[in-house]
Amino acid sequence: MARRAGALIVAAALAALTLGPLALVMARAGGGALGAADWAALRFTILQAALSSLVSVLLAVPVARALARRSFPGRGLMIALLGAPFLLPVIVAVLGIIAVFGRAGLFNRGFEALGLAPLSIYGLHGVVLAHVFFNMPFAVRLILQGWLAIPSERFRLAAALGFGPSDVARHLERPMLREVLPGVVLVVFVICLSSFAVALTLGGGPRATTVELAIYQALRFEFDLGRAALLAALQFTICGAAVLATGAVALPSAFGAGLDRAAVPFAPRGWRRVADALVLTAAAAFLLLPMAMVAARGLPGLFQLPPEVWAAAGRSLSVALPSAFLSVSGALVLALASPRFGLVATLPLAASSLVLGTGLFLAVHPFLNPTLVALPVTMLVNAVLSLPFAYRILAPEARALEADYGRLAQALGLGGLARLRWLTLPRLRRPLGFALGVSAALAMGDLGVIALFAGEGGATLPLLVQRLMGAYRLEQAAGAALLLVLTSFALFWIFDRGGRHAAS
Amino acid sequence: MLHLDRVGVRLGSFTLSADWQAAAGERLAVIGPSGGGKSTLLMAIAGFVALAEGRVLWQGRDLGPMAPGERPVSILFQDQNLFPHLTLRENLGLGLSPRLRLGPRDRERIEAALERVGLSGLGDARPGRLSGGQQGRAALARALLRARPILLLDEPFAALGPALKSEMLTLVAEIAAETQATVLMVTHDPEDTRRFAGRTVLVAEGLAQPPRETEALFADPPPALRHYLGT
Incomplete structure (x- = not known):
């Protein structure tokens, strides 16, 4: 009974925090009409999301296939590397991408040496490039699961029947891809729809503004609350529609097990072997080069960071830790309750950082200066937005725990806090540590709602990096970015490690 | 009856x-x-x-x-009768107090029950270390304590x-x-x-x-x- 009551409270709070701001946005947006610039933002948002998702998935298929059928030293490391962009703060990745593909980056210097005109990274292709950096590895992990879900007996049978690679593709791989790919494309599309930090740094201008970015500009530069609300309503409509569409497609789960199954021993030889090696090398270079550039450029500045950077890092930690604990506790309460609460837990997926931020801005600003509550609001919004991830990590484990030990606990009268202390927490240490690590790293690197609320002096670390970039203080930006990524990964590592350690 | x-x-x-x-x-x-x-x-x-x-x-x-x-009622299921992350002593203790608030008298009773089923000295072991027969004995010892x-x-x-x-x-x-x-x-x-x-x-x-x-x-x-x- 207590569990149900707790779940009801969390569900009500979550619904209030997502639907409340939306209601404020809708009420304020009522009656306004979209202008030409707004339509352009809508078109650009959908265009870049469509391109980003298609390119990410097209590139991901050969990488996933190579990983599925080859075994080589470092394969596990490569799969772990594929998880890194998910935790990498967006602003840091953008810095790395600029260092590789930007005006003074590695590629353009190569072009220059060949006497070719330099390419600009700003605009649609830059935005798509950054999104591919984030989502291609994510898509690889999802598609790889599809590959590994094909029973190895099936491959054995294929080998026994003398199938060539094209027969295997036709009878085993393509049917699997037909089932898996639509869901993957849609997931990446939804993620890219609410792109803010990438558009803020690599987009901008009338031709490359997303709706999220337009909300920010309407609020911060024009202080046009009505227009911001109208855009937020528009953003919610497209996100909500896309999330509803994902409901119709079988969605892959991002954190499934089984990625470490040994590769099938029937991998084709010959030129396909070389091709797989090239694909894997190119993918690893594409992911590693920007990260290595961040490290290389940031290292000199890391030991002479100005005090404002350390203050910003402190503010980010003060946001990330409570946000992670809030998010994971809420997710745990919902995961322990009946599966029906799963629907509530996915509610935040339809809301975006800037949409929630606009709603909360509307709620707060008649009463007090929004900069005063910048950190608590950022903490809360991050907790809400990472709850669906935490829930997805915890729910299957919580259900297995209930199936395995629920009756025994009941038979012994183990309930309430005693059950939490002696059964739930010790048995769920590992997924709890993982969920805390993911939530803390995401909140640490978040550059979204804070941009709406922060005043001159109240920036978090990601926002400060962005401001330093904007002011062309590039060395300091690189140092602060390195500090940011080190902190994010350290948070993830500490929590994840803590969970694993205690569970063993 | x-x-x-x-x-x-x-x-x-x-x-x-x-x-x-x-x-x-x-x-x-x-x-x-x-x-x-x-x-x-x-x-x-x-x-x-x-x-x-x-x-x-x-x-x-x-x-x-x-x-x-x-x-x-005490019940022994087909499997999963012990919590794998708790020691035998703790598993038995749950039969006396679900909150595991155990006094000196309770601890004595737990040791006696372990001895009664032939598991004395294994109080600190976790179930994974035990054989199937020993796990069954431990579950019976808990039933003995719950009485x-x-x-x-x-x-x-x-x-x-x-x-x-x-x-x-x-x-x-x-x-x-x-x-x-x-x-x-x-x-x-x-x-x-x-x-x-x-x-x-x-x-x-x-x-x-x-x-x-x-x-x-x-x-x-x-x-x-x-x-x-x-x-």
């Missing part, structure tokens, strides 16, 4: 009914084809399956409103070899005698039934028949039992 008063259980299209009594301290075997409802009968008494009709009474008290942990008047065994020793199983049955019989518990034990093995129980409940075709003298039952098996035994 355990009284199943016109009990009816419905799970989808599956039904089970029972209407009989067992004396306090009696040892009953529960036998019958798989899928016939043996486990369901135990789950209904333990409170894991809701009754569609009738009542389960112990010494005249209706168990219906009681949660499983409150009932005068509830009804002990339900849902084939907890099915995975053990014949020698170990017979050892366990002896231990169950001793513990039942010490705690004067009424025992219902599900089994597949007619031999177990003969050795362990004076009376036997045949569960087949949605009916848990009233207990009959074990020897008489096997001497003159009804058609359902004959079909099950293949004789």
Whole structure:
């Protein structure tokens, strides 16, 4: 009974925090009409999301296939590397991408040496490039699961029947891809729809503004609350529609097990072997080069960071830790309750950082200066937005725990806090540590709602990096970015490690 | 006295009914084809399956409103009888206090119970380190500590070899005698039934028949039992 009551409270709070701001946005947006610039933002948002998702998935298929059928030293490391962009703060990745593909980056210097005109990274292709950096590895992990879900007996049978690679593709791989790919494309599309930090740094201008970015500009530069609300309503409509569409497609789960199954021993030889090696090398270079550039450029500045950077890092930690604990506790309460609460837990997926931020801005600003509550609001919004991830990590484990030990606990009268202390927490240490690590790293690197609320002096670390970039203080930006990524990964590592350690 | 008063259980299209009594301290075997409802009968008494009709009474008290942990019942499941992340001492302690608030007197009792089932010295071990037989003993030791008047065994020793199983049955019989518990034990093995129980409940075709003298039952098996035994 207590569990149900707790779940009801969390569900009500979550619904209030997502639907409340939306209601404020809708009420304020009522009656306004979209202008030409707004339509352009809508078109650009959908265009870049469509391109980003298609390119990410097209590139991901050969990488996933190579990983599925080859075994080589470092394969596990490569799969772990594929998880890194998910935790990498967006602003840091953008810095790395600029260092590789930007005006003074590695590629353009190569072009220059060949006497070719330099390419600009700003605009649609830059935005798509950054999104591919984030989502291609994510898509690889999802598609790889599809590959590994094909029973190895099936491959054995294929080998026994003398199938060539094209027969295997036709009878085993393509049917699997037909089932898996639509869901993957849609997931990446939804993620890219609410792109803010990438558009803020690599987009901008009338031709490359997303709706999220337009909300920010309407609020911060024009202080046009009505227009911001109208855009937020528009953003919610497209996100909500896309999330509803994902409901119709079988969605892959991002954190499934089984990625470490040994590769099938029937991998084709010959030129396909070389091709797989090239694909894997190119993918690893594409992911590693920007990260290595961040490290290389940031290292000199890391030991002479100005005090404002350390203050910003402190503010980010003060946001990330409570946000992670809030998010994971809420997710745990919902995961322990009946599966029906799963629907509530996915509610935040339809809301975006800037949409929630606009709603909360509307709620707060008649009463007090929004900069005063910048950190608590950022903490809360991050907790809400990472709850669906935490829930997805915890729910299957919580259900297995209930199936395995629920009756025994009941038979012994183990309930309430005693059950939490002696059964739930010790048995769920590992997924709890993982969920805390993911939530803390995401909140640490978040550059979204804070941009709406922060005043001159109240920036978090990601926002400060962005401001330093904007002011062309590039060395300091690189140092602060390195500090940011080190902190994010350290948070993830500490929590994840803590969970694993205690569970063993 | 355990009284199943016109009990009816419905799970989808599956039904089970029972209407009989067992004396306090009696040892009953529960036998019958798989899928016939043996486990369901135990789950209904333990409170894991809701009754569609009738009542389960112990010494005249209706168990219906009681949660499983409150009932005068200890139950051993087929598996997962111990929490793998807790030590044996903690697992046994849960039988005395679900919050694991244990006084010196409780600790003594836990050590005594461990010794009673032949596990002394293993109090700090986790279940994963133990053999199947030792795990069964630990679960029995906890039942000994809880000392509830009804002990339900849902084939907890099915995975053990014949020698170990017979050892366990002896231990169950001793513990039942010490705690004067009424025992219902599900089994597949007619031999177990003969050795362990004076009376036997045949569960087949949605009916848990009233207990009959074990020897008489096997001497003159009804058609359902004959079909099950293949004789």
